[in-house]
Amino acid sequence: MNNRLKCLLLNLFLLLSLSGKAQEKISIGEKKNLSSAILNENREIWIHLPKTYNDSSIHPAKYPVIYLLDGEINFESYAGMSDFLAKPPYADMPECIVVGIKNTERTRDLTPTKSHKKSPVNPDVVLFGDSGGSENFVRFIQEELKPFINKNYRTLDYSILVGHSFGGLFAVNVLLTHPEYFNAYVANDPSLWWDNKILITKTKEYLDKNKKFPDHKFLYVSQADNEEQNKNWNSDMTQAIEEFRGIVEKNGSLNYKHHFFENEVHGTVSYPGNYDALKYIFKGFRTDIKKLSKNPQLLEEEYKKFSQKAGAEFIPSESYLNVILKFMKTNGFKESETYFDGLKNKLYPQKN
Incomplete structure:
Protein backbone atom coordinates (compact mmCIF):
# COMPACT_ATOMS: atom_id res chain seq x y z
CA MET A 1 0.00 0.00 0.00
CA ASN A 2 1.59 3.29 -1.10
CA ASN A 3 1.79 6.40 1.07
CA ARG A 4 -0.85 8.24 -0.95
CA LEU A 5 -3.42 5.49 -0.39
CA LYS A 6 -2.55 5.38 3.33
CA CYS A 7 -3.18 9.11 3.59
CA LEU A 8 -6.52 8.78 1.82
CA LEU A 9 -7.64 5.96 4.11
CA LEU A 10 -6.49 7.89 7.19
CA ASN A 11 -8.39 10.99 6.09
CA LEU A 12 -11.48 8.89 5.41
CA PHE A 13 -11.23 7.33 8.89
CA LEU A 14 -10.92 10.76 10.53
CA LEU A 15 -13.83 12.10 8.49
CA LEU A 16 -16.07 9.21 9.54
CA SER A 17 -15.02 9.62 13.18
CA LEU A 18 -15.78 13.35 13.14
CA SER A 19 -19.11 12.86 11.37
CA GLY A 20 -20.13 10.37 14.05
CA LYS A 21 -19.21 12.78 16.83
CA ALA A 22 -20.94 15.65 15.09
CA GLN A 23 -24.27 13.92 15.61
CA GLU A 24 -23.93 14.06 19.39
CA LYS A 25 -26.05 16.88 20.77
CA ILE A 26 -25.86 18.96 23.90
CA SER A 27 -29.30 19.73 25.26
CA ILE A 28 -30.08 22.24 27.99
CA GLY A 29 -33.81 21.67 28.21
CA GLU A 30 -37.12 20.72 26.71
CA LYS A 31 -40.23 22.56 25.54
CA LYS A 32 -43.69 21.73 26.82
CA ASN A 33 -47.08 23.13 25.83
CA LEU A 34 -49.61 23.78 28.55
CA SER A 35 -53.24 24.56 27.81
CA SER A 36 -54.43 27.31 30.16
CA ALA A 37 -58.12 27.62 30.96
CA ILE A 38 -57.40 30.78 32.95
CA LEU A 39 -55.65 32.56 30.08
CA ASN A 40 -57.70 30.79 27.40
CA GLU A 41 -54.60 29.95 25.35
CA ASN A 42 -51.72 27.53 25.02
CA ARG A 43 -48.49 28.52 26.76
CA GLU A 44 -45.05 27.28 25.82
CA ILE A 45 -42.83 26.38 28.76
CA TRP A 46 -39.07 25.71 28.62
CA ILE A 47 -37.71 23.36 31.29
CA HIS A 48 -34.11 22.84 32.36
CA LEU A 49 -33.34 19.94 34.68
CA PRO A 50 -30.30 19.73 36.98
CA LYS A 51 -27.34 17.67 35.82
CA THR A 52 -27.96 15.02 38.49
CA TYR A 53 -31.71 14.75 37.83
CA ASN A 54 -31.43 11.54 35.77
CA ASP A 55 -28.30 10.16 37.44
CA SER A 56 -29.17 6.52 38.19
CA SER A 57 -26.17 6.10 40.50
CA ILE A 58 -27.81 8.22 43.22
CA HIS A 59 -31.21 8.28 44.89
CA PRO A 60 -33.88 10.35 43.10
CA ALA A 61 -33.77 13.84 44.65
CA LYS A 62 -36.18 16.75 44.84
CA TYR A 63 -35.15 20.19 43.58
CA PRO A 64 -36.20 23.82 44.15
CA VAL A 65 -37.90 25.45 41.16
CA ILE A 66 -37.06 28.81 39.59
CA TYR A 67 -39.85 30.39 37.52
CA LEU A 68 -38.24 32.62 34.92
CA LEU A 69 -40.25 35.29 33.09
CA ASP A 70 -39.36 36.27 29.51
CA GLY A 71 -38.18 32.70 29.06
CA GLU A 72 -37.33 33.06 25.37
CA ILE A 73 -34.79 35.77 26.23
CA ASN A 74 -33.28 34.52 29.49
CA PHE A 75 -33.55 30.73 29.49
CA GLU A 76 -30.21 29.71 27.93
CA SER A 77 -28.06 32.04 30.01
CA TYR A 78 -29.95 31.35 33.22
CA ALA A 79 -29.76 27.57 32.85
CA GLY A 80 -25.99 27.69 32.43
CA MET A 81 -25.60 30.18 35.26
CA SER A 82 -27.58 28.09 37.74
CA ASP A 83 -25.64 24.94 36.81
CA PHE A 84 -22.35 26.78 37.30
CA LEU A 85 -23.30 28.16 40.72
CA ALA A 86 -24.53 24.73 41.84
CA LYS A 87 -21.37 22.86 40.86
CA PRO A 88 -19.62 21.13 43.80
CA PRO A 89 -17.41 21.31 45.76
CA TYR A 90 -17.88 25.09 45.85
CA ALA A 91 -21.61 25.24 45.18
CA ASP A 92 -23.20 28.57 46.12
CA MET A 93 -26.71 27.17 45.66
CA PRO A 94 -28.55 23.87 45.34
CA GLU A 95 -29.26 22.43 41.93
CA CYS A 96 -32.59 23.80 40.69
CA ILE A 97 -35.19 23.12 38.04
CA VAL A 98 -35.52 26.20 35.81
CA VAL A 99 -38.92 26.86 34.23
CA GLY A 100 -38.84 29.52 31.53
CA ILE A 101 -42.23 30.99 30.62
CA LYS A 102 -42.39 32.16 27.02
CA ASN A 103 -44.40 35.31 26.31
CA THR A 104 -47.54 35.65 24.25
CA GLU A 105 -48.87 39.07 25.25
CA ARG A 106 -46.16 40.38 27.55
CA THR A 107 -47.65 43.75 28.51
CA ARG A 108 -51.02 42.18 29.27
CA ASP A 109 -49.56 39.51 31.52
CA LEU A 110 -46.99 41.49 33.46
CA THR A 111 -48.72 44.77 34.30
CA PRO A 112 -51.03 45.14 37.32
CA THR A 113 -53.41 47.85 36.07
CA LYS A 114 -54.96 49.13 32.87
CA SER A 115 -52.98 51.92 31.25
CA HIS A 116 -54.58 55.28 30.54
CA LYS A 117 -51.35 56.92 29.45
CA LYS A 118 -51.75 58.93 26.22
CA SER A 119 -49.16 58.89 23.48
CA PRO A 120 -47.07 62.09 23.43
CA VAL A 121 -47.21 61.93 19.63
CA ASN A 122 -50.95 61.26 19.22
CA PRO A 123 -53.24 62.02 22.21
CA ASP A 124 -55.95 59.82 20.70
CA VAL A 125 -53.74 56.74 21.20
CA VAL A 126 -53.50 55.06 24.61
CA LEU A 127 -50.10 53.48 25.24
CA PHE A 128 -49.99 49.86 26.45
CA GLY A 129 -53.66 49.37 25.61
CA ASP A 130 -53.55 45.63 26.32
CA SER A 131 -52.26 46.05 29.88
CA GLY A 132 -53.63 45.06 33.28
CA GLY A 133 -53.80 41.25 33.20
CA SER A 134 -51.19 40.32 35.83
CA GLU A 135 -53.70 38.84 38.28
CA ASN A 136 -54.83 36.31 35.68
CA PHE A 137 -51.23 35.55 34.82
CA VAL A 138 -50.20 34.88 38.41
CA ARG A 139 -53.29 32.66 38.75
CA PHE A 140 -52.05 30.72 35.72
CA ILE A 141 -48.65 30.24 37.36
CA GLN A 142 -50.02 29.29 40.77
CA GLU A 143 -53.05 27.21 39.79
CA GLU A 144 -51.98 25.61 36.50
CA LEU A 145 -48.22 25.83 35.88
CA LYS A 146 -47.01 24.96 39.37
CA PRO A 147 -49.28 21.90 39.68
CA PHE A 148 -48.10 20.75 36.24
CA ILE A 149 -44.44 21.06 37.25
CA ASN A 150 -45.01 19.44 40.66
CA LYS A 151 -46.87 16.52 39.06
CA ASN A 152 -44.34 15.80 36.33
CA TYR A 153 -41.05 16.57 38.06
CA ARG A 154 -39.48 15.94 41.45
CA THR A 155 -39.81 19.30 43.15
CA LEU A 156 -38.89 20.66 46.56
CA ASP A 157 -41.36 23.02 48.23
CA TYR A 158 -39.18 26.05 47.51
CA SER A 159 -39.59 28.39 44.55
CA ILE A 160 -38.22 31.65 43.17
CA LEU A 161 -39.84 34.14 40.79
CA VAL A 162 -37.48 36.04 38.48
CA GLY A 163 -38.40 39.01 36.27
CA HIS A 164 -36.88 41.98 34.44
CA SER A 165 -38.44 45.36 33.57
CA PHE A 166 -42.19 44.64 33.34
CA GLY A 167 -41.27 41.21 34.72
CA GLY A 168 -39.66 42.91 37.71
CA LEU A 169 -42.81 44.99 38.15
CA PHE A 170 -44.78 41.73 38.11
CA ALA A 171 -42.49 40.11 40.71
CA VAL A 172 -42.86 43.02 43.14
CA ASN A 173 -46.62 43.04 42.64
CA VAL A 174 -46.87 39.31 43.41
CA LEU A 175 -44.83 39.85 46.58
CA LEU A 176 -47.31 42.54 47.68
CA THR A 177 -50.49 40.69 46.70
CA HIS A 178 -49.59 37.01 47.14
CA PRO A 179 -46.36 36.85 49.18
CA GLU A 180 -46.98 33.20 50.04
CA TYR A 181 -46.70 32.08 46.41
CA PHE A 182 -42.88 32.16 46.29
CA ASN A 183 -40.00 32.02 48.76
CA ALA A 184 -37.90 34.58 46.93
CA TYR A 185 -38.49 37.32 44.37
CA VAL A 186 -36.02 38.83 41.90
CA ALA A 187 -36.82 42.14 40.21
CA ASN A 188 -34.21 43.36 37.74
CA ASP A 189 -34.60 47.08 36.98
CA PRO A 190 -38.35 46.84 37.67
CA SER A 191 -40.71 49.26 35.92
CA LEU A 192 -42.02 50.72 39.17
CA TRP A 193 -42.90 53.94 37.35
CA TRP A 194 -45.97 52.12 36.00
CA ASP A 195 -49.34 53.89 36.41
CA ASN A 196 -48.06 56.85 38.42
CA LYS A 197 -45.94 54.54 40.61
CA ILE A 198 -48.95 52.56 41.78
CA LEU A 199 -46.77 49.87 43.38
CA ILE A 200 -45.12 52.50 45.57
CA THR A 201 -48.59 53.31 46.87
CA LYS A 202 -49.40 49.61 47.28
CA THR A 203 -46.15 49.05 49.21
CA LYS A 204 -47.03 51.81 51.67
CA GLU A 205 -50.56 50.44 52.04
CA TYR A 206 -49.24 46.92 52.59
CA LEU A 207 -46.91 48.03 55.37
CA ASP A 208 -49.56 50.24 56.96
CA LYS A 209 -51.84 47.22 57.16
CA ASN A 210 -49.38 44.42 57.96
CA LYS A 211 -46.61 46.41 59.67
CA LYS A 212 -43.95 44.17 58.12
CA PHE A 213 -43.32 41.69 55.31
CA PRO A 214 -43.70 37.94 56.01
CA ASP A 215 -40.79 36.12 57.61
CA HIS A 216 -38.32 34.16 55.48
CA LYS A 217 -39.15 36.04 52.28
CA PHE A 218 -36.38 37.37 50.05
CA LEU A 219 -36.45 40.26 47.60
CA TYR A 220 -33.57 41.21 45.35
CA VAL A 221 -33.72 44.35 43.22
CA SER A 222 -31.08 45.30 40.67
CA GLN A 223 -30.87 48.79 39.23
CA ALA A 224 -29.24 49.77 35.96
CA ASP A 225 -27.25 52.92 35.30
CA ASN A 226 -29.80 54.46 32.97
CA GLU A 227 -27.96 57.76 32.62
CA GLU A 228 -28.78 58.24 28.95
CA GLN A 229 -32.34 57.04 29.38
CA ASN A 230 -32.83 59.39 32.32
CA LYS A 231 -32.56 62.28 29.88
CA ASN A 232 -35.75 61.26 28.12
CA TRP A 233 -39.03 59.37 28.64
CA ASN A 234 -37.54 56.86 31.08
CA SER A 235 -36.60 59.41 33.73
CA ASP A 236 -39.18 58.03 36.19
CA MET A 237 -37.49 54.59 36.26
CA THR A 238 -34.66 55.49 38.64
CA GLN A 239 -36.80 57.71 40.84
CA ALA A 240 -39.39 54.99 41.40
CA ILE A 241 -36.81 52.30 42.20
CA GLU A 242 -35.05 54.60 44.68
CA GLU A 243 -38.34 55.54 46.33
CA PHE A 244 -39.27 51.88 46.68
CA ARG A 245 -35.84 51.14 48.13
CA GLY A 246 -36.25 53.78 50.79
CA ILE A 247 -39.60 52.39 51.93
CA VAL A 248 -38.42 48.77 52.09
CA GLU A 249 -35.11 49.49 53.79
CA LYS A 250 -36.86 51.64 56.40
CA ASN A 251 -39.16 48.70 57.18
CA GLY A 252 -36.22 46.43 57.87
CA SER A 253 -38.15 43.14 58.18
CA LEU A 254 -37.60 41.78 54.66
CA ASN A 255 -34.49 39.91 53.52
CA TYR A 256 -33.77 42.61 50.96
CA LYS A 257 -30.84 43.56 48.76
CA HIS A 258 -30.58 46.42 46.30
CA HIS A 259 -27.65 46.47 43.86
CA PHE A 260 -26.83 49.37 41.56
CA PHE A 261 -24.82 48.28 38.50
CA GLU A 262 -22.82 51.28 37.37
CA ASN A 263 -21.80 49.94 33.96
CA GLU A 264 -25.07 48.27 32.97
CA VAL A 265 -28.10 49.71 31.18
CA HIS A 266 -31.70 48.55 31.30
CA GLY A 267 -31.25 45.98 28.54
CA THR A 268 -28.14 44.34 30.04
CA VAL A 269 -28.61 44.50 33.81
CA SER A 270 -30.60 41.27 34.19
CA TYR A 271 -27.59 39.01 33.56
CA PRO A 272 -25.33 40.29 36.37
CA GLY A 273 -28.45 40.90 38.43
CA ASN A 274 -29.55 37.28 38.20
CA TYR A 275 -26.08 36.05 39.17
CA ASP A 276 -25.90 38.39 42.16
CA ALA A 277 -29.46 37.54 43.18
CA LEU A 278 -28.77 33.80 43.36
CA LYS A 279 -25.63 34.44 45.42
CA TYR A 280 -27.68 36.60 47.79
CA ILE A 281 -30.73 34.35 48.13
CA PHE A 282 -28.58 31.28 48.82
CA LYS A 283 -25.94 32.99 50.93
CA GLY A 284 -24.87 30.52 53.60
CA PHE A 285 -25.50 27.47 51.45
CA ARG A 286 -21.85 26.93 50.52
CA THR A 287 -19.73 24.91 52.94
Whole structure:
Protein backbone atom coordinates (compact mmCIF):
# COMPACT_ATOMS: atom_id res chain seq x y z
CA MET A 1 0.00 0.00 0.00
CA ASN A 2 1.59 3.29 -1.10
CA ASN A 3 1.79 6.40 1.07
CA ARG A 4 -0.85 8.24 -0.95
CA LEU A 5 -3.42 5.49 -0.39
CA LYS A 6 -2.55 5.38 3.33
CA CYS A 7 -3.18 9.11 3.59
CA LEU A 8 -6.52 8.78 1.82
CA LEU A 9 -7.64 5.96 4.11
CA LEU A 10 -6.49 7.89 7.19
CA ASN A 11 -8.39 10.99 6.09
CA LEU A 12 -11.48 8.89 5.41
CA PHE A 13 -11.23 7.33 8.89
CA LEU A 14 -10.92 10.76 10.53
CA LEU A 15 -13.83 12.10 8.49
CA LEU A 16 -16.07 9.21 9.54
CA SER A 17 -15.02 9.62 13.18
CA LEU A 18 -15.78 13.35 13.14
CA SER A 19 -19.11 12.86 11.37
CA GLY A 20 -20.13 10.37 14.05
CA LYS A 21 -19.21 12.78 16.83
CA ALA A 22 -20.94 15.65 15.09
CA GLN A 23 -24.27 13.92 15.61
CA GLU A 24 -23.93 14.06 19.39
CA LYS A 25 -26.05 16.88 20.77
CA ILE A 26 -25.86 18.96 23.90
CA SER A 27 -29.30 19.73 25.26
CA ILE A 28 -30.08 22.24 27.99
CA GLY A 29 -33.81 21.67 28.21
CA GLU A 30 -37.12 20.72 26.71
CA LYS A 31 -40.23 22.56 25.54
CA LYS A 32 -43.69 21.73 26.82
CA ASN A 33 -47.08 23.13 25.83
CA LEU A 34 -49.61 23.78 28.55
CA SER A 35 -53.24 24.56 27.81
CA SER A 36 -54.43 27.31 30.16
CA ALA A 37 -58.12 27.62 30.96
CA ILE A 38 -57.40 30.78 32.95
CA LEU A 39 -55.65 32.56 30.08
CA ASN A 40 -57.70 30.79 27.40
CA GLU A 41 -54.60 29.95 25.35
CA ASN A 42 -51.72 27.53 25.02
CA ARG A 43 -48.49 28.52 26.76
CA GLU A 44 -45.05 27.28 25.82
CA ILE A 45 -42.83 26.38 28.76
CA TRP A 46 -39.07 25.71 28.62
CA ILE A 47 -37.71 23.36 31.29
CA HIS A 48 -34.11 22.84 32.36
CA LEU A 49 -33.34 19.94 34.68
CA PRO A 50 -30.30 19.73 36.98
CA LYS A 51 -27.34 17.67 35.82
CA THR A 52 -27.96 15.02 38.49
CA TYR A 53 -31.71 14.75 37.83
CA ASN A 54 -31.43 11.54 35.77
CA ASP A 55 -28.30 10.16 37.44
CA SER A 56 -29.17 6.52 38.19
CA SER A 57 -26.17 6.10 40.50
CA ILE A 58 -27.81 8.22 43.22
CA HIS A 59 -31.21 8.28 44.89
CA PRO A 60 -33.88 10.35 43.10
CA ALA A 61 -33.77 13.84 44.65
CA LYS A 62 -36.18 16.75 44.84
CA TYR A 63 -35.15 20.19 43.58
CA PRO A 64 -36.20 23.82 44.15
CA VAL A 65 -37.90 25.45 41.16
CA ILE A 66 -37.06 28.81 39.59
CA TYR A 67 -39.85 30.39 37.52
CA LEU A 68 -38.24 32.62 34.92
CA LEU A 69 -40.25 35.29 33.09
CA ASP A 70 -39.36 36.27 29.51
CA GLY A 71 -38.18 32.70 29.06
CA GLU A 72 -37.33 33.06 25.37
CA ILE A 73 -34.79 35.77 26.23
CA ASN A 74 -33.28 34.52 29.49
CA PHE A 75 -33.55 30.73 29.49
CA GLU A 76 -30.21 29.71 27.93
CA SER A 77 -28.06 32.04 30.01
CA TYR A 78 -29.95 31.35 33.22
CA ALA A 79 -29.76 27.57 32.85
CA GLY A 80 -25.99 27.69 32.43
CA MET A 81 -25.60 30.18 35.26
CA SER A 82 -27.58 28.09 37.74
CA ASP A 83 -25.64 24.94 36.81
CA PHE A 84 -22.35 26.78 37.30
CA LEU A 85 -23.30 28.16 40.72
CA ALA A 86 -24.53 24.73 41.84
CA LYS A 87 -21.37 22.86 40.86
CA PRO A 88 -19.62 21.13 43.80
CA PRO A 89 -17.41 21.31 45.76
CA TYR A 90 -17.88 25.09 45.85
CA ALA A 91 -21.61 25.24 45.18
CA ASP A 92 -23.20 28.57 46.12
CA MET A 93 -26.71 27.17 45.66
CA PRO A 94 -28.55 23.87 45.34
CA GLU A 95 -29.26 22.43 41.93
CA CYS A 96 -32.59 23.80 40.69
CA ILE A 97 -35.19 23.12 38.04
CA VAL A 98 -35.52 26.20 35.81
CA VAL A 99 -38.92 26.86 34.23
CA GLY A 100 -38.84 29.52 31.53
CA ILE A 101 -42.23 30.99 30.62
CA LYS A 102 -42.39 32.16 27.02
CA ASN A 103 -44.40 35.31 26.31
CA THR A 104 -47.54 35.65 24.25
CA GLU A 105 -48.87 39.07 25.25
CA ARG A 106 -46.16 40.38 27.55
CA THR A 107 -47.65 43.75 28.51
CA ARG A 108 -51.02 42.18 29.27
CA ASP A 109 -49.56 39.51 31.52
CA LEU A 110 -46.99 41.49 33.46
CA THR A 111 -48.72 44.77 34.30
CA PRO A 112 -51.03 45.14 37.32
CA THR A 113 -53.41 47.85 36.07
CA LYS A 114 -54.96 49.13 32.87
CA SER A 115 -52.98 51.92 31.25
CA HIS A 116 -54.58 55.28 30.54
CA LYS A 117 -51.35 56.92 29.45
CA LYS A 118 -51.75 58.93 26.22
CA SER A 119 -49.16 58.89 23.48
CA PRO A 120 -47.07 62.09 23.43
CA VAL A 121 -47.21 61.93 19.63
CA ASN A 122 -50.95 61.26 19.22
CA PRO A 123 -53.24 62.02 22.21
CA ASP A 124 -55.95 59.82 20.70
CA VAL A 125 -53.74 56.74 21.20
CA VAL A 126 -53.50 55.06 24.61
CA LEU A 127 -50.10 53.48 25.24
CA PHE A 128 -49.99 49.86 26.45
CA GLY A 129 -53.66 49.37 25.61
CA ASP A 130 -53.55 45.63 26.32
CA SER A 131 -52.26 46.05 29.88
CA GLY A 132 -53.63 45.06 33.28
CA GLY A 133 -53.80 41.25 33.20
CA SER A 134 -51.19 40.32 35.83
CA GLU A 135 -53.70 38.84 38.28
CA ASN A 136 -54.83 36.31 35.68
CA PHE A 137 -51.23 35.55 34.82
CA VAL A 138 -50.20 34.88 38.41
CA ARG A 139 -53.29 32.66 38.75
CA PHE A 140 -52.05 30.72 35.72
CA ILE A 141 -48.65 30.24 37.36
CA GLN A 142 -50.02 29.29 40.77
CA GLU A 143 -53.05 27.21 39.79
CA GLU A 144 -51.98 25.61 36.50
CA LEU A 145 -48.22 25.83 35.88
CA LYS A 146 -47.01 24.96 39.37
CA PRO A 147 -49.28 21.90 39.68
CA PHE A 148 -48.10 20.75 36.24
CA ILE A 149 -44.44 21.06 37.25
CA ASN A 150 -45.01 19.44 40.66
CA LYS A 151 -46.87 16.52 39.06
CA ASN A 152 -44.34 15.80 36.33
CA TYR A 153 -41.05 16.57 38.06
CA ARG A 154 -39.48 15.94 41.45
CA THR A 155 -39.81 19.30 43.15
CA LEU A 156 -38.89 20.66 46.56
CA ASP A 157 -41.36 23.02 48.23
CA TYR A 158 -39.18 26.05 47.51
CA SER A 159 -39.59 28.39 44.55
CA ILE A 160 -38.22 31.65 43.17
CA LEU A 161 -39.84 34.14 40.79
CA VAL A 162 -37.48 36.04 38.48
CA GLY A 163 -38.40 39.01 36.27
CA HIS A 164 -36.88 41.98 34.44
CA SER A 165 -38.44 45.36 33.57
CA PHE A 166 -42.19 44.64 33.34
CA GLY A 167 -41.27 41.21 34.72
CA GLY A 168 -39.66 42.91 37.71
CA LEU A 169 -42.81 44.99 38.15
CA PHE A 170 -44.78 41.73 38.11
CA ALA A 171 -42.49 40.11 40.71
CA VAL A 172 -42.86 43.02 43.14
CA ASN A 173 -46.62 43.04 42.64
CA VAL A 174 -46.87 39.31 43.41
CA LEU A 175 -44.83 39.85 46.58
CA LEU A 176 -47.31 42.54 47.68
CA THR A 177 -50.49 40.69 46.70
CA HIS A 178 -49.59 37.01 47.14
CA PRO A 179 -46.36 36.85 49.18
CA GLU A 180 -46.98 33.20 50.04
CA TYR A 181 -46.70 32.08 46.41
CA PHE A 182 -42.88 32.16 46.29
CA ASN A 183 -40.00 32.02 48.76
CA ALA A 184 -37.90 34.58 46.93
CA TYR A 185 -38.49 37.32 44.37
CA VAL A 186 -36.02 38.83 41.90
CA ALA A 187 -36.82 42.14 40.21
CA ASN A 188 -34.21 43.36 37.74
CA ASP A 189 -34.60 47.08 36.98
CA PRO A 190 -38.35 46.84 37.67
CA SER A 191 -40.71 49.26 35.92
CA LEU A 192 -42.02 50.72 39.17
CA TRP A 193 -42.90 53.94 37.35
CA TRP A 194 -45.97 52.12 36.00
CA ASP A 195 -49.34 53.89 36.41
CA ASN A 196 -48.06 56.85 38.42
CA LYS A 197 -45.94 54.54 40.61
CA ILE A 198 -48.95 52.56 41.78
CA LEU A 199 -46.77 49.87 43.38
CA ILE A 200 -45.12 52.50 45.57
CA THR A 201 -48.59 53.31 46.87
CA LYS A 202 -49.40 49.61 47.28
CA THR A 203 -46.15 49.05 49.21
CA LYS A 204 -47.03 51.81 51.67
CA GLU A 205 -50.56 50.44 52.04
CA TYR A 206 -49.24 46.92 52.59
CA LEU A 207 -46.91 48.03 55.37
CA ASP A 208 -49.56 50.24 56.96
CA LYS A 209 -51.84 47.22 57.16
CA ASN A 210 -49.38 44.42 57.96
CA LYS A 211 -46.61 46.41 59.67
CA LYS A 212 -43.95 44.17 58.12
CA PHE A 213 -43.32 41.69 55.31
CA PRO A 214 -43.70 37.94 56.01
CA ASP A 215 -40.79 36.12 57.61
CA HIS A 216 -38.32 34.16 55.48
CA LYS A 217 -39.15 36.04 52.28
CA PHE A 218 -36.38 37.37 50.05
CA LEU A 219 -36.45 40.26 47.60
CA TYR A 220 -33.57 41.21 45.35
CA VAL A 221 -33.72 44.35 43.22
CA SER A 222 -31.08 45.30 40.67
CA GLN A 223 -30.87 48.79 39.23
CA ALA A 224 -29.24 49.77 35.96
CA ASP A 225 -27.25 52.92 35.30
CA ASN A 226 -29.80 54.46 32.97
CA GLU A 227 -27.96 57.76 32.62
CA GLU A 228 -28.78 58.24 28.95
CA GLN A 229 -32.34 57.04 29.38
CA ASN A 230 -32.83 59.39 32.32
CA LYS A 231 -32.56 62.28 29.88
CA ASN A 232 -35.75 61.26 28.12
CA TRP A 233 -39.03 59.37 28.64
CA ASN A 234 -37.54 56.86 31.08
CA SER A 235 -36.60 59.41 33.73
CA ASP A 236 -39.18 58.03 36.19
CA MET A 237 -37.49 54.59 36.26
CA THR A 238 -34.66 55.49 38.64
CA GLN A 239 -36.80 57.71 40.84
CA ALA A 240 -39.39 54.99 41.40
CA ILE A 241 -36.81 52.30 42.20
CA GLU A 242 -35.05 54.60 44.68
CA GLU A 243 -38.34 55.54 46.33
CA PHE A 244 -39.27 51.88 46.68
CA ARG A 245 -35.84 51.14 48.13
CA GLY A 246 -36.25 53.78 50.79
CA ILE A 247 -39.60 52.39 51.93
CA VAL A 248 -38.42 48.77 52.09
CA GLU A 249 -35.11 49.49 53.79
CA LYS A 250 -36.86 51.64 56.40
CA ASN A 251 -39.16 48.70 57.18
CA GLY A 252 -36.22 46.43 57.87
CA SER A 253 -38.15 43.14 58.18
CA LEU A 254 -37.60 41.78 54.66
CA ASN A 255 -34.49 39.91 53.52
CA TYR A 256 -33.77 42.61 50.96
CA LYS A 257 -30.84 43.56 48.76
CA HIS A 258 -30.58 46.42 46.30
CA HIS A 259 -27.65 46.47 43.86
CA PHE A 260 -26.83 49.37 41.56
CA PHE A 261 -24.82 48.28 38.50
CA GLU A 262 -22.82 51.28 37.37
CA ASN A 263 -21.80 49.94 33.96
CA GLU A 264 -25.07 48.27 32.97
CA VAL A 265 -28.10 49.71 31.18
CA HIS A 266 -31.70 48.55 31.30
CA GLY A 267 -31.25 45.98 28.54
CA THR A 268 -28.14 44.34 30.04
CA VAL A 269 -28.61 44.50 33.81
CA SER A 270 -30.60 41.27 34.19
CA TYR A 271 -27.59 39.01 33.56
CA PRO A 272 -25.33 40.29 36.37
CA GLY A 273 -28.45 40.90 38.43
CA ASN A 274 -29.55 37.28 38.20
CA TYR A 275 -26.08 36.05 39.17
CA ASP A 276 -25.90 38.39 42.16
CA ALA A 277 -29.46 37.54 43.18
CA LEU A 278 -28.77 33.80 43.36
CA LYS A 279 -25.63 34.44 45.42
CA TYR A 280 -27.68 36.60 47.79
CA ILE A 281 -30.73 34.35 48.13
CA PHE A 282 -28.58 31.28 48.82
CA LYS A 283 -25.94 32.99 50.93
CA GLY A 284 -24.87 30.52 53.60
CA PHE A 285 -25.50 27.47 51.45
CA ARG A 286 -21.85 26.93 50.52
CA THR A 287 -19.73 24.91 52.94
CA ASP A 288 -15.93 24.77 53.14
CA ILE A 289 -14.88 21.22 52.33
CA LYS A 290 -11.45 21.77 53.91
CA LYS A 291 -12.99 22.80 57.24
CA LEU A 292 -15.16 19.70 57.15
CA SER A 293 -12.07 17.50 57.31
CA LYS A 294 -11.40 18.73 60.87
CA ASN A 295 -14.99 19.34 61.93
CA PRO A 296 -17.36 17.04 60.00
CA GLN A 297 -20.35 17.97 62.20
CA LEU A 298 -20.09 21.47 60.72
CA LEU A 299 -21.88 20.34 57.56
CA GLU A 300 -25.14 19.50 59.33
CA GLU A 301 -24.88 22.59 61.51
CA GLU A 302 -24.52 24.90 58.52
CA TYR A 303 -27.34 23.25 56.57
CA LYS A 304 -29.60 23.59 59.62
CA LYS A 305 -28.69 27.27 59.95
CA PHE A 306 -29.32 27.91 56.25
CA SER A 307 -32.65 26.06 56.36
CA GLN A 308 -33.84 28.26 59.23
CA LYS A 309 -32.91 31.35 57.26
CA ALA A 310 -34.56 30.09 54.03
CA GLY A 311 -37.74 28.89 55.73
CA ALA A 312 -37.45 25.45 54.11
CA GLU A 313 -35.51 22.27 54.84
CA PHE A 314 -32.33 21.72 52.85
CA ILE A 315 -30.04 18.72 53.30
CA PRO A 316 -26.70 17.85 51.67
CA SER A 317 -27.27 16.19 48.30
CA GLU A 318 -26.02 12.68 47.76
CA SER A 319 -23.79 13.87 44.93
CA TYR A 320 -22.15 16.43 47.25
CA LEU A 321 -21.62 13.80 49.94
CA ASN A 322 -19.91 11.65 47.32
CA VAL A 323 -17.56 14.55 46.55
CA ILE A 324 -16.84 15.01 50.26
CA LEU A 325 -16.18 11.29 50.75
CA LYS A 326 -13.77 11.23 47.81
CA PHE A 327 -11.92 14.26 49.22
CA MET A 328 -11.62 12.66 52.67
CA LYS A 329 -10.43 9.35 51.26
CA THR A 330 -7.93 10.92 48.85
CA ASN A 331 -6.40 13.04 51.60
CA GLY A 332 -6.38 10.37 54.29
CA PHE A 333 -8.95 11.87 56.68
CA LYS A 334 -10.14 8.50 57.99
CA GLU A 335 -12.29 9.70 60.89
CA SER A 336 -14.09 12.28 58.75
CA GLU A 337 -14.55 9.71 55.99
CA THR A 338 -16.24 7.37 58.47
CA TYR A 339 -18.48 10.18 59.72
CA PHE A 340 -19.66 11.18 56.25
CA ASP A 341 -20.13 7.59 55.20
CA GLY A 342 -22.52 7.22 58.14
CA LEU A 343 -24.28 10.49 57.29
CA LYS A 344 -24.76 9.37 53.69
CA ASN A 345 -26.25 6.04 54.81
CA LYS A 346 -28.59 7.91 57.18
CA LEU A 347 -29.83 10.40 54.58
CA TYR A 348 -29.72 8.03 51.61
CA PRO A 349 -30.08 4.43 52.90
CA GLN A 350 -29.18 1.70 50.46
CA LYS A 351 -32.02 -0.50 49.27
CA ASN A 352 -31.74 -4.19 50.12
